[in-house]
Amino acid sequence: MLAVPGAVLPNFGQTSSCVRNNGLFCWSWFSQHWSDTFGPAIGQHLVLTVIAVAIGFVIAMAASLVAYRLPWAGAGFNVVFTLVFTIPSIALFELLVPATGLTRTTAEIALTSYTLLVMFANFVTGLRGVSADVLEAAEGMGLTRGQRLRRVELPLAIPAIVAGIRVATVTVIGLVVVAAYVDNEGLGVPILQAIQNSSFKTELIAAAVLAVLLAWAVDALLVGSQWLLTPWLRSRRA
Amino acid sequence: MSADRSTAAVAARRDERTPAATLEFDGVSKRYPGASGPALDNVSFTVPAGEVCVLVGPSGCGKTTAMRLVNRMIDLSDGDIRLDGDSVISRDPTTLRREIGYVIQQIGLFPHFTIADNIATVPKLLGWDKKRIQARVAELLEVVSLPPEMAKRYPRQLSGGQQQRVGVARALAADPPLMLMDEPFGAIDPITRDRLQDEFLRLQREIRKTIVFVTHDIDEAIKMGDKIAIMREGGHLVQFDSPAEILTRPADEFVARFVGIDRALKRLTLRRLHDLEMAPVPAAQVGDDAGPVYERVAASPLDELIVVDGEGKPLGRVGADRLQAESRVPDSRLDPVGVTAPETWTLRDGLAMVMTDGNRPLLVLDEAGRAAGVVTVEQLSGALRPNGSPAPTVPERGDPEVSA
Incomplete structure (x- = not known):
């Protein structure tokens, strides 16, 4: 385990009694270390998450489009993504270290692989859920295959697509904590630090709560974008 | 609309x-x-x-x-x-x-x-x-x-x-x-x-x-x-x-x-009441001289007078017997207009209406609601058998080939 620059081990000579007694939550210590520890860690956490979800999205979308046209290919993707998803995360991180080292790349490869199954499954469900009548009308009116996909199938799959992204994102935000074993970034770093430091409660709780809040915030953002993207679902029924 | x-x-x-x-x-x-x-x-x-x-x-x-x-x-x-x-x-x-x-x-x-x-x-x-x-x-x-x-x-x-x-x-x-x-x-x-x-x-x-x-x-x-x-x-x-x-x-x-x-009944849906040659309506306005009006009522299949307003819309009926006793078309104690049919109805609808109304001649109204003509049950049932068509044959039931 590497030391985090700026993360300070409790110095019993100078710090408050709260820190010395390992109290439940020491506000002053938390605010002192917001700018050198927690603030940057949140930023790194978010970047790691966004990269993993973005790459995962591209792969899962491509796979689901292939699977939508070729059901047998879909079965293949499903097997592969399920297999990857069932590998315990710590094991996968450690397995990758010999190849890619203790780097962000190692973290991202593992994180991305965990997003694939849930996004793929949701995207395929969304595409297959477009009503046959709508597709028949679209074909009968002379929309080409590409036009049907872009103008009809993908927009109507938005709710399922966003649902997949939400589950993948929240999952990855949790896994980034574990990724701190191989990549010295994110809110996992102060958590590991606190554990090593005879379970320093303030640091542990602060990092964990921030990870949860980050997940909520990003999820709320995704719900909001779905709301904006699907005006037809907002209208009241007749 | x-x-x-x-x-x-x-x-x-x-x-x-x-x-x-x-x-x-x-x-x-x-x-x-x-x-x-x-x-x-x-x-x-x-x-x-x-x-x-x-x-x-x-x-x-x-x-x-x-x-x-x-x-x-x-x-x-x-x-x-x-x-x-x-x-x-x-x-x-x-x-x-x-x-x-x-x-x-x-x-x-x-x-x-x-x-x-x-x-x-x-x-x-x-x-x-x-x-x-x-x-x-x-x-x-x-x-x-x-x-x-x-x-x-x-x-x-x-x-x-x-x-x-x-x-x-x-x-x-x-x-x-x-x-x-x-x-x-x-x-x-x-x-x-x-x-x-x-x-x-x-x-x-x-x-x-x-x-x-x-x-x-x-x-x-x-x-x-x-x-x-x-x-x-x-x-x-x-x-x-x-x-x-x-x-x-x-x-x-x-x-x-x-x-x-x-x-044959379905064929009646192909024609509308205004396609028939309707008999004229024995109609008159309140106050008209009853004598000549009675002549028209007697000649009509409808043995009643239809009292109409200035536009020709029916207000009520007066039976032939009562009319004979009056000197002018009365304005009170009129019988209700009763059953009427818009001229855009199909013959089938018209026939159904006539049959529910005891086979009495049917008063037909135009789109403005004016009395347009009179149609009889004979006219409607006559339309069931167009000239030149063979006598209707009834298909035998239970024909295995036909399962519509």
Whole structure:
């Protein structure tokens, strides 16, 4: 385990009694270390998450489009993504270290692989859920295959697509904590630090709560974008 | 409903319309690999430009297959289909479909498009400019009797009947010379369906498209069709004729059974009360001299005087006996007007009304509500047996071949 620059081990000579007694939550210590520890860690956490979800999205979308046209290919993707998803995360991180080292790349490869199954499954469900009548009308009116996909199938799959992204994102935000074993970034770093430091409660709780809040915030953002993207679902029924 | 406005809107643009196309089926067959028999077996018929051809038959008769061959949703195995003489086989399916209106039973509106965007689908594919599209959408909403504020709504905010009107508007958007309609009113409640059928017939009188209309309902076929193609299992075309001809001279037992043993009654739906030579109404206004009025009442099948107002709308009745005792047409103690029928009713509706009213002559009103004429039960039942038609034969029950 590497030391985090700026993360300070409790110095019993100078710090408050709260820190010395390992109290439940020491506000002053938390605010002192917001700018050198927690603030940057949140930023790194978010970047790691966004990269993993973005790459995962591209792969899962491509796979689901292939699977939508070729059901047998879909079965293949499903097997592969399920297999990857069932590998315990710590094991996968450690397995990758010999190849890619203790780097962000190692973290991202593992994180991305965990997003694939849930996004793929949701995207395929969304595409297959477009009503046959709508597709028949679209074909009968002379929309080409590409036009049907872009103008009809993908927009109507938005709710399922966003649902997949939400589950993948929240999952990855949790896994980034574990990724701190191989990549010295994110809110996992102060958590590991606190554990090593005879379970320093303030640091542990602060990092964990921030990870949860980050997940909520990003999820709320995704719900909001779905709301904006699907005006037809907002209208009241007749 | 704004029948007059929509008619005017359509009429105003009559000059810029695409002319309707003639549709020819020439020995068309469709076989699916692995199927025991053909889905469509050597079918030939021609729909003249501007006419409605109804494909009707029991399920599995190939009627929907036949329709879908026209815009190449399915490709035919043998024969040819021609639009104004040009084979559809040589056409690029996508371009072809944009020139053919397409309406399906489940409507298939795009739930994520507003009504305006739904209607604008084909014009957008054809690259019309924004202004022209906007104008066309507004015009079509009027044509199908939907208020302009519907344009911004989404399909789920509309009732089933309204959605089907949008479906028709969308199919008409690029002014196609041919429309394909697959049970367009099949999923709609009977009352709304009846109204949509009437509206559609009124619209068709204006736009005069060539229309292929698929249904399994013989009554709808009789009502909507200029021509009816009756099909049976195995993709056989059994008879292609006008509704009157099919009802009068069914080609075989299958057709006779399919149109029903009440086909003479059904034939009555092809004519309306104003098509009959109605007897004049013995009508007079309050205060008229009773003498000459009585003469007219005595000569009329209706042995009552219809008292009318200045416009000719009935106010009440006066029996012949009482009238004989009066010197002037009275204004008090009139009997109620009672049973009347609008002249646009079919003879079948008229007959039903007369029979419920004890076979008494029926007072017919014109569209303004004025007394227009008198129709008797003899006239109506006489129309059941047109001249020159053979005596109606009743198909035997239990014929195993006929299972419509």
